[in-house]
Amino acid sequence: MKILISADMEGATGVTWPADVLPGTSQWERCRSMFTSDVNAAVQGFFDGGADEVLINEAHWTMRNLLLEQLDERAQMLTGRHKSLSMVEGVQHGDVDGIAFIGYHAGAGMEGVLAHTFLANSITGVWVNDVRASEGLLNAHVVAEYGVPVILVTGDDVACEDALGYAPEALKVAVKDHVSRYAAVCRTPARTAADIRAAAKEAATLAVRREPVDGGPFTVAVEFDAEHLAMAATVVPGVTRTGERKVAYTSGTMYDGIRTFKAVTTIASAAVEEQYG
């Protein structure tokens, strides 16, 4: 049994503030070990549950946050950026039986600690076939195309609630309770590690590959906080303007959908000016 862990940082234990997840800050340095603790707890739980192999794919920012030296030696970690499937890289080789979304968060425009979708700001909403989408939902569509079930989701309580929509069977662990976008009631790393480890052990029983899902076509709509970002995004082939601050495109698969989304966010972020956005 091989488990893939997609590890994002905004939903990690103790994290509530932009600097907590911004590489290079002293708070980020401090929060890295709590993020690593969450991931390591999942690794240990999956091995408790009978996994033979656990691969961690770093999925936050530059994708160089976790402390390799603090991880269980049975795990391997894919670190660094520029990967064809980004946050769920590694799922496409036909050897993964289940995936865990660790440290996930609510989507742009939703309630939730550090809620966003790909860009910290600039995007105010994403919809897939008219359903409001978080990164979890987008990635769940991608992994379903490879027949890999989402078996565990951790994050704040809102991220866990969001996961009920895209992975109803997955185990969920809320490591903190949302108060505002930048505030949460947090549980200690010792407590959350115990909770995550126990949930991962149980989640391992759900790690059974399924028939690949052909769920397309997917129409992805993206709303920005400024008009010029919508204009900039239409540079991407297939992306059309659907409103003053909105664009949309349709992809046959979410593999293509997520890659176009990456192009849209990269172009849009390049068009953001420091003062006016």
Ligand SMILES: [Zn+2]
């Ligand atoms: Zn992140």
